[in-house]
Amino acid sequence: MRSLILIGHGSHLNGESATAVYRYADLIRERGLYDEVVEGYWKEEPSLRQVLRTTSSTDVTVIPMFISEGYFTEVVIPRELGLGHQGPVPPGGVARVIGGRTVRYTLPYGVHPSMTDVILARAREALPDFSAQDTALIVLGHGTTRNENSNKVIYRAADLIRESGQFAQVQALFLDEEPKVGTWPEVISAPRVVVVPFFASEGWHTLETIPEDMGLTGEVTAFPENPHGAQTVYYAKPVGTHPAVADVILHLAQEASGALAQDGDVERGHEQAWQTVLSRARRGLRIGEVMITPDSGVYELRHALDEGRPGAELRTLVTPEGVRDTIRKDDGGEHRPVHTLRNAPRGWRAVLSEEDLRRAVHYAYPAVVEETYAHTCHALRATPWPTTARRQTGIYAKVQKATPEQVEHVAHDVCTSCLRTRLWAGEKLTHTFLDGVPGGIPCAEACTVLVAEVREEVSGKRGEKAGHAH
Numbered sequence: 001m002r003s004l005i006l007i008g009h010g011s012h013l014n015g016e017s018a019t020a021v022y023r024y025a026d027l028i029r030e031r032g033l034y035d036e037v038v039e040g041y042w043k044e045e046p047s048l049r050q051v052l053r054t055t056s057s058t059d060v061t062v063i064p065m066f067i068s069e070g071y072f073t074e075v076v077i078p079r080e081l082g083l084g085h086q087g088p089v090p091p092g093g094v095a096r097v098i099g100g101r102t103v104r105y106t107l108p109y110g111v112h113p114s115m116t117d118v119i120l121a122r123a124r125e126a127l128p129d130f131s132a133q134d135t136a137l138i139v140l141g142h143g144t145t146r147n148e149n150s151n152k153v154i155y156r157a158a159d160l161i162r163e164s165g166q167f168a169q170v171q172a173l174f175l176d177e178e179p180k181v182g183t184w185p186e187v188i189s190a191p192r193v194v195v196v197p198f199f200a201s202e203g204w205h206t207l208e209t210i211p212e213d214m215g216l217t218g219e220v221t222a223f224p225e226n227p228h229g230a231q232t233v234y235y236a237k238p239v240g241t242h243p244a245v246a247d248v249i250l251h252l253a254q255e256a257s258g259a260l261a262q263d264g265d266v267e268r269g270h271e272q273a274w275q276t277v278l279s280r281a282r283r284g285l286r287i288g289e290v291m292i293t294p295d296s297g298v299y300e301l302r303h304a305l306d307e308g309r310p311g312a313e314l315r316t317l318v319t320p321e322g323v324r325d326t327i328r329k330d331d332g333g334e335h336r337p338v339h340t341l342r343n344a345p346r347g348w349r350a351v352l353s354e355e356d357l358r359r360a361v362h363y364a365y366p367a368v369v370e371e372t373y374a375h376t377c378h379a380l381r382a383t384p385w386p387t388t389a390r391r392q393t394g395i396y397a398k399v400q401k402a403t404p405e406q407v408e409h410v411a412h413d414v415c416t417s418c419l420r421t422r423l424w425a426g427e428k429l430t431h432t433f434l435d436g437v438p439g440g441i442p443c444a445e446a447c448t449v450l451v452a453e454v455r456e457e458v459s460g461k462r463g464e465k466a467g468h469a470h
């Protein structure tokens with residue numbers, strides 16, 4: 001028996017806060033995918049401590065109905081449920097066996113990459129005929145200095161939508177932090193502006209604070225004399241009450257279904273990483289330069305820059321090995337020892353089953369899925385340069401003599417052409433391709449190409465070759 005538990009904040013003062021959770025529970029119940037769908041609350045009944053006792057299932061998935069990660073999702077809910085987990089939750093969720101049942105706990109729905117679809121749906125409702133030429137989108141968050149995560153999700157959503165090119169301008173603004181919502185007439189220049197509040201429910205902020213701060217008088221407000229000329233603002237409903245959130249919840253639950261109840265087991269961790277990638281691939285996914293598109297039960301892979309090109313113009317590959325042999329050389333026929341360098345060849349497409357997709361992704365970007373997933377679980381350890389250098393022997397031992405400036409100089413040339421972010425040099429990677437940022441891939445340790453280039457630098461032989469991989 002499988003159960004889904006939706007956890008809301010609830011309120012001691014009014015029943016409104018729980019309404020959205022009840023609505024989603026109803027919507028998901030109607031689809032009949034779970035034997036039961038149960039609600040639980042922090043401030044109402046059943047409480048977080050009681051809720052697990054209300055189900056007799058042996059397989060329980062718990063979804064926090066929150067818009068961002070933070071104290072509640074990372075500390076309070078896991079503690080109250082007795083999960084024995086504290087802190088950030090990986091994209092595939094965490095799982096524990098509690099009282100004989102497997103309990104899977106996911107990220108809050110608001111941080112799932114498919115929430116951008118919900119923002120777009122809200123924008124379309126408010127302004128059905130928007131066009132990229134003259135319409136700006138404001139993604140409006142609460143923002144707070146106490147919890148930095150709450151603004152990250154807004155910035156990420158704005159970045160993803162901006163990249164899609166559907167609006168003249170996309171801007172993240174906040175009620176409680178800079179850039180503040182009241183600055184919109186200065187920062188937005190498009191004549192039409194659609195505002196989508198990234199809020200969990202309709203309430204004081206969406207009904208009063210936001211309209212007041214923006215000077216809105218209703219769903220559509222005209223501003224004839226703004227600094228950038230006449231502007232019309234279309235005010236959308238909050239994302240958290242859109243029916244499509246039910247789909248986001250189901251995506252989260254599906255992705256957590258691969259979560260196994262023993263953390264720390266390397267093989268299981270790998271399986272969880274792949275289950276997460278496959279689940280995302282079912283809705284379309286970009287990893288680095290490669291785009292994966294689901295197509296009636298199979299998957300198509302191609303270079304992202306070949307997006308939209310007719311299949312007949314591309315060489316069709318039908319096996320993972322075909323992908324491997326193609327992707328090992330760049331368009332000039334040069335060998336590609338590091339696959340995350342931004343020189344993947346174009347002009348091909350691969351049509352593969354789900355099973356083959358996994359092998360093809362592995363060939364296209366070896367170890368990238370496992371390392372990126374480990375990074376999101378805070379389990380990827382970076383190896384600083386001195387440790388890598390000390391390990392080198394034979395002709396490479398001389399890299400130990402490289403000064404930090406020399407290493408940085410070489411890395412500046414070599415790594416600039418690479419998708420990876422150098423964790424080993426202290427760089428930070430907050431979003432990965434699992435969050436919808438295609439180039440977000442960690443580099444935990446200097447690769448052999450970089451080591452070889454540092455050796456050339458130390459020998460004084462580097463020069464014209466700078467920036468080129470061997």
Ligand code: SF4
Pocket residue numbers: 338340414415418419420421422443445446447448449450
């Ligand atoms: S060391 Fe630089 S070039 Fe090598 S994988 Fe890392 S980021 Fe890429």
